[in-house]
Amino acid sequence: MILVTGGAGFIGANFILDWLRTSDQPVLNVDKLTYAGNLQTLSPLRDNPRHVFxxxxxxDRIALDGLLKQHAPRAVLHFAAESHVDRSIHGPGDFVQTNLVGTFTLLEAVRSYLHTLSEASKARFRFLHVSTDEVYGSLSATDPQFSETMPYAPNSPYAATKAGSDHLVRAYHHTYGLQTLTTNCSNNYGPYQFPEKLIPLMIANALAGKPLPVYGDGQNVRDWLYVGDHCSAIREVLQHGKPGETYNVGGWNEKKNLDVVHTLCDLLDRLKPKASGSYRSQIISVKDRPGHDRRYAIDARKLERELGWRPAETFETGLARTVQWYLDNQAWSDEVASGEYRTWVETHYAQRA
Structure with missing residues (x-):
């Protein structure tokens, strides 16, 4: 069995669904079920005995100790995190608690659990920590891409807490011998993403006839990674990665935010056209958020060189799959868009209009 934290969130749920399609090993899914956790995403697994939620x-250290003792996992894959930059600006305390204190508590529980294992089982055990490219800070248009050896320079409370959790994981490897692996990924997109992130927010607003808010001049650059590709990279790192190492996971798809929104509108114009005009007419510019990093770009050559991994999707194929999924699953989007979420988004962007 493997233990997955945050398995009801966007990336974690996609990973579990993918894992159980391709592996006969069961999964213990540990999730707090915050606003972004949605068990409906995992409804295909409702009667699957290999998925334990x-x-x-x-x-909660006591609960973690009990789960580790009861289920004796061979690996922990740590997805659980507060991850929305805007929310971290308005309420950083939750990010410190989950991303720093939560990771520390999990590491301590695993360290204690390992004392109960044989030396052979300890050597086989893996702790895979899923992190972000935002820990590296911001790049100019001419800077080289983020590599695994680049110094950390986080610029938001979210990025700072993820950087701290990365350092904790590294320290537990070097101090206690914990067999850790760390992945730093670029912007994920795909099915089941909570509609506060750029792509699902734009799709939901476009279909609802609402404005499509783009920060500042829309020229901020991100590297986009299809979530299915991210899941395959994590499986590869778990199976073949070298303990103590960090692997950057990117899609080789640097895009300006405004270009992403334009491409989305053009896809929707073709797949679900409006009665008149283009979805592009709904795009508006809103005041930029504080400390908005200008460019992220991942150099994923180490992952390809050492483990042979490359993404299967281009941005164009991945985005087309994503838009079609949201069109086919509007009931899912409607369900996760709770009253609390709608109030937060409307208030946040109204202040910037």
């Missing part, structure tokens, strides 16, 4: 906060 436990609603537990990773800051």
């Amino acid at each position: 436990s609603q537990v906060d990773i800051c």
Whole structure:
């Protein structure tokens, strides 16, 4: 069995669905079920005995100790995190608690659990920590891409707490011998993403006839990674990665935010046209957020060189799959868009209009 934290969130749920399609090993899914956790995403697994769900906060040491003792996993894959930059600006405390304290608590529980294992089982055990490219800071248009050896320079409370959690994982490897692996990924997109992130927010607003808010001049650049490709990279790192190493996971798809929104509108114009005009007419510019990093770009050559991984999707094929999925699953989007979420988004962007 493997233990996955945050398995009801966007990337974690996609990973579990993918894992159980391709592996006969069961999964213990540990998730607090915050606003972004949605068990409906995992409804295909409702009667699957290989999926065991436990609603537990990773800051709850006693509960974690009990789960590790009961299920004896061979690996922990740590997805659980507060991850929305805008929310971290308005309320950084939750990010410190989950991303720093939660990771520390999980590491301590795993360290204690390993004392109960044989030396052979300890050597086989892996702790895979899923992190972000935002820990590296911001790039100019001419800077080289982020490599695994680049110094950390986080610029938001979210990025700072993820950087701290990366350092904790590294320290537990070097100090306690924990067999850790860290992945730093670029912007993920795909099915089941909570509609506060750029792509699902634009799709939802476009279909609802609402404005499509783009920060500042829309020229901020991100590298886009299809979530299915991210899941395959994590499986590869778990199976073949060298303990103590970090692997950057990117899609080789640097795009300006405004270009992403334009491409989305053009796809929707073709797949679900409006009665008149283009979805592009709904695009508006809103005041930029504080400390908005200008460019992220991942150099994923180490992952290709050492483990042979490359993304299968281009941005164009991945985005087309994503838009079609949201068109085919509007009931899912409607369900996750709770009253609390709608109030937060409307208030946040209204202040910037």
